Amino acid sequence: MSEDIKKITARCRERIEARDSEVLAWKALDWDFVERQIDELAARPMGERGPLFGLPVGIKDIFDTADLPTGYGSAIYEGHQPSADAAAVARLRVAGAIILGKTVSTEFAYWKAGPTRNPLNLERTPGGSSSGSAAAVADGMVPLAIGSQTAASTIRPAAYCGIVGFKPTRGLISLAGVKALSNSLDTVGVFAKDVAGTGLLSGVLAGRPNLMAHLMPGAETGSPPRLALKKSPEWEKAAPSAINAVKKAADLAAQHGAAVTTDEVPPGFAGLADFQTTMMACEAARELAHEHRCHFDALSQPLRDLLTEGESISAAAYDDTWRRRDECLGDIDSLFGDADALLAPSTLDEAPMFEDGTGDPIMSRAWTLLGLPSITLPCGTGENGLPLGLQIAARPHQDEKLLAIAAWFEQLLASAR
Amino acid sequence: MSEDIKKITARCRERIEARDSEVLAWKALDWDFVERQIDELAARPMGERGPLFGLPVGIKDIFDTADLPTGYGSAIYEGHQPSADAAAVARLRVAGAIILGKTVSTEFAYWKAGPTRNPLNLERTPGGSSSGSAAAVADGMVPLAIGSQTAASTIRPAAYCGIVGFKPTRGLISLAGVKALSNSLDTVGVFAKDVAGTGLLSGVLAGRPNLMAHLMPGAETGSPPRLALKKSPEWEKAAPSAINAVKKAADLAAQHGAAVTTDEVPPGFAGLADFQTTMMACEAARELAHEHRCHFDALSQPLRDLLTEGESISAAAYDDTWRRRDECLGDIDSLFGDADALLAPSTLDEAPMFEDGTGDPIMSRAWTLLGLPSITLPCGTGENGLPLGLQIAARPHQDEKLLAIAAWFEQLLASAR
Numbered sequence: 001m002s003e004d005i006k007k008i009t010a011r012c013r014e015r016i017e018a019r020d021s022e023v024l025a026w027k028a029l030d031w032d033f034v035e036r037q038i039d040e041l042a043a044r045p046m047g048e049r050g051p052l053f054g055l056p057v058g059i060k061d062i063f064d065t066a067d068l069p070t071g072y073g074s075a076i077y078e079g080h081q082p083s084a085d086a087a088a089v090a091r092l093r094v095a096g097a098i099i100l101g102k103t104v105s106t107e108f109a110y111w112k113a114g115p116t117r118n119p120l121n122l123e124r125t126p127g128g129s130s131s132g133s134a135a136a137v138a139d140g141m142v143p144l145a146i147g148s149q150t151a152a153s154t155i156r157p158a159a160y161c162g163i164v165g166f167k168p169t170r171g172l173i174s175l176a177g178v179k180a181l182s183n184s185l186d187t188v189g190v191f192a193k194d195v196a197g198t199g200l201l202s203g204v205l206a207g208r209p210n211l212m213a214h215l216m217p218g219a220e221t222g223s224p225p226r227l228a229l230k231k232s233p234e235w236e237k238a239a240p241s242a243i244n245a246v247k248k249a250a251d252l253a254a255q256h257g258a259a260v261t262t263d264e265v266p267p268g269f270a271g272l273a274d275f276q277t278t279m280m281a282c283e284a285a286r287e288l289a290h291e292h293r294c295h296f297d298a299l300s301q302p303l304r305d306l307l308t309e310g311e312s313i314s315a316a317a318y319d320d321t322w323r324r325r326d327e328c329l330g331d332i333d334s335l336f337g338d339a340d341a342l343l344a345p346s347t348l349d350e351a352p353m354f355e356d357g358t359g360d361p362i363m364s365r366a367w368t369l370l371g372l373p374s375i376t377l378p379c380g381t382g383e384n385g386l387p388l389g390l391q392i393a394a395r396p397h398q399d400e401k402l403l404a405i406a407a408w409f410e411q412l413l414a415s416a417r
Numbered sequence: 418m419s420e421d422i423k424k425i426t427a428r429c430r431e432r433i434e435a436r437d438s439e440v441l442a443w444k445a446l447d448w449d450f451v452e453r454q455i456d457e458l459a460a461r462p463m464g465e466r467g468p469l470f471g472l473p474v475g476i477k478d479i480f481d482t483a484d485l486p487t488g489y490g491s492a493i494y495e496g497h498q499p500s501a502d503a504a505a506v507a508r509l510r511v512a513g514a515i516i517l518g519k520t521v522s523t524e525f526a527y528w529k530a531g532p533t534r535n536p537l538n539l540e541r542t543p544g545g546s547s548s549g550s551a552a553a554v555a556d557g558m559v560p561l562a563i564g565s566q567t568a569a570s571t572i573r574p575a576a577y578c579g580i581v582g583f584k585p586t587r588g589l590i591s592l593a594g595v596k597a598l599s600n601s602l603d604t605v606g607v608f609a610k611d612v613a614g615t616g617l618l619s620g621v622l623a624g625r626p627n628l629m630a631h632l633m634p635g636a637e638t639g640s641p642p643r644l645a646l647k648k649s650p651e652w653e654k655a656a657p658s659a660i661n662a663v664k665k666a667a668d669l670a671a672q673h674g675a676a677v678t679t680d681e682v683p684p685g686f687a688g689l690a691d692f693q694t695t696m697m698a699c700e701a702a703r704e705l706a707h708e709h710r711c712h713f714d715a716l717s718q719p720l721r722d723l724l725t726e727g728e729s730i731s732a733a734a735y736d737d738t739w740r741r742r743d744e745c746l747g748d749i750d751s752l753f754g755d756a757d758a759l760l761a762p763s764t765l766d767e768a769p770m771f772e773d774g775t776g777d778p779i780m781s782r783a784w785t786l787l788g789l790p791s792i793t794l795p796c797g798t799g800e801n802g803l804p805l806g807l808q809i810a811a812r813p814h815q816d817e818k819l820l821a822i823a824a825w826f827e828q829l830l831a832s833a834r
Contacts, residue, residue, distance in 0.1 A: 066707075066711075080500055083494075083497055084707045084711075085707045085711075087597075087705070087707055088706075089707070090710045091706050094710050171600070173703075174597070174600065174703040174706065175597070176596075176597040176600070176703075176704040176705070176706075179593075180593040183593070206703075206732075207703060207732075285624070286504055286590075286591040286593075287591050287593040288593070289511070289591065290501045290502045290503070290504055290507035290593075290594065293502075293511050294483075294502075315623075315624075315625045315627060322588070322814060326743075329743055330743070330747035397736045397739060
């Protein structure tokens with residue numbers, strides 16, 4: 001058994017050693033620590049091996065790790081060694097996962113890119129803020145990785161890198177030991193090459209075996225899903241190829257029995273992206289108060305601007321973001337109508353050039369504000385042949401249903417290729 | 418100016434040295450660090466002195482401090498030295514406060530008491546989990562202190578110690594760098610001897626100068642408030658003296674022009690205390706996953722039981738707590754009716770004997786679940802002459818109004834004494 005685990009991690013190591021000098025997905029690696037974990041797992045009684053037994057997982061470098069330094073994507077914390085694991089990391093270890101290493105995050109999971117490149121095209125960004133996690137999974141360096149999302153930091157990099165990224169309902173996975181950017185928005189997200197992988201990983205993190213239910217033979221949506229394309233003002237900014245990819249996927253779903261409707265988001269939901277932006281700025285200014293006070297000179301200009309902007313926003317404007325969110329959540333049925341899930345482009349377009357930043361989070365802001373579970377599947381390509389994503393969201397706490405729909409779609413898209 | 422600050426901190430030090438061998442409110446004190454802060458403040462230009470300039474503040478030992486060890490109330494973290502201040506601590510320092518020291522918390526802000534005694538009667542508990550903060554303020558060791566509340570950890574100790582405790586709307590003050598017990602419930606709270614002190618302190622922490630508005634001359638509620646006693650099932654457990662104290666306060670308010678109504682909470686709100694208990698157990702089990710994995714033997718039996726219980730609760734039951742909370746928040750007007758604020762006993766009774774634990778949080782569970790801003794004022798005494806509290810709550814984000822009503826009540830209760 002120990003040999004099997006060693007083979008998996010050895011393959012990861014080979015790939016990393018072959019590719020990471022160019023992809024630069026990893027911030028911290030320690031093969032001795034990996035060896036120690038393998039030895040520990042080999043000694044586990046059969047009954048305690050756990051659902052991730054022997055599976056290597058990459059950890060975004062905003063999650064504290066007791067055995068690896070944790071830099072939060074900032075030079076301020078270069079070499080910082082936490083004394084405890086984040087709760088999510090602890091759950092992975094209980095489940096038998098191997099913590100393979102720490103993956104590159106943008107600065108405090110905000111804007112400023114780390115060195116990571118898109119493994120599909122090294123001139124492109126992998127997206128942010130979970131840059132390293134998405135790139136490492138996409139490049140086959142690790143089968144699973146965890147990240148986070150405050151605006152679009154799971155959906156966007158997963159889409160740019162052509163893999164599956166899943167952000168469960170806000171609050172489902174512990175944030176303890178995760179560097180905060182905006183406590184009311186921060187959500188743990190997961191990356192894998194397929195829906196099954198994201199279900200497995202999120203099920204472990206949330207302590208919900210049912211999220212793995214679609215892995216079981218025969219587990220599907222009982223009938224084809226009801227789907228809605230609810231166009232928000234953000235859609236107008238999306239590239240034609242991104243819109244077309246979603247429409248083609250919707251058509252395909254309709255051909256296979258799904259009920260698909262298309263209309264505009266209700267007026268009350270149309271401005272949510274701006275509310276998300278306001279909430280994030282206000283909360284970043286307070287969550288990062290220590291760095292603001294003690295290390296302002298070591299922050300990037302975009303982050304300084306965010307903190308300055310956040311401090312200038314009135315209490316009334318901040319309270320409005322809560323009010324609007326609560327109102328919309330109370331009225332969530334008017335957004336979904338009869339639909340089980342909403343469809344939208346995951347990003348405005350394929351991955352931008354590396355020099356142009358980590359891409360625009362606009363297509364996920366509203367759903368993140370509402371805390372909806374959302375997932376991105378690879379779906380079509382842009383003008384340069386890079387992947388686009390199909391973003392699917394369900395009502396809060398319908399994570400299981402969302403994963404089932406995503407698995408259904410995944411098969412459909414594969415068979416149509 | 419530096420001499421004035423020195424006088425204030427010297428008085429704190431005298432009181433601590435005279436009394437803390439019995440009260441045991443402080444977990445960490447470092448007078449050299451206090452001196453360094455005084456020197457730093459003395460060098461500040463006049464325009465940067467801040468609203469708490471020179472005021473000493475006690476910090477519950479679940480808030481990270483870069484200059485003082487932070488033990489989270491557990492032997493596991495004895496001597497642990499964080500590398501950064503919690504965001505709330507950073508904001509205090511920007512505002513010119515002096516971090517006087519760390520105050521005793523129960524184990525991870527849950528159940529197991531630290532050594533702290535009630536300064537009004539050393540045989541009694543000061544309440545928990547913010548035991549040291551409440552006791553230190555009540556005993557005159559420090560004018561202001563910060564704590565937290567997940568069930569009743571601000572309201573209860575403040576009431577038992579005969580001071581003012583204020584828990585703002587959930588989410589208003591950053592939790593970054595605060596050890597998590599239950600992320601969906603944890604809220605920073607503040608302690609002072611009067612309402613003005615809690616407004617000042619919370620205003621700084623939340624970055625909301627308006628919370629200090631009632632400190633301005635002439636700032637009052639425009640007209641006497643509309644108040645409601647909404648009896649929940651919890652009231653049946655309260656001692657007659659606790660109920661009577663609230664009724665007498667309500668009568669007094671009515672005599673001074675307040676509109677006061679009395680009835681039952683609406684049925685949908687009647688079982689919220691149990692939902693709070695479920696949510697807290699589930700989330701504690703995940704927030705403390707690292708301690709569960711690595712240090713289970715070092716946890717107290719009540720905490721082990723909580724984690725075990727939390728892990729056994731179904732996903733459906735946990736999701737229900739969110740659903741119920743969201744439904745109630747959407748229907749909050751049916752709880753408040755015409756009232757600006759609700760009145761209730763702060764605790765079931767006066768402080769229990771030290772050996773009997775930190776007291777029952779039941780009177781605050783429902784309002785904490787809803788994230789309502791709430792405050793306790795000293796109001797009457799129990800059979801043993803120890804203080805009781807008047808608990809007042811307002812709608813979410815009506816913190817200013819709540820403080821104004823509390824200040825109005827404070828004057829009324831003082832004049833009636």
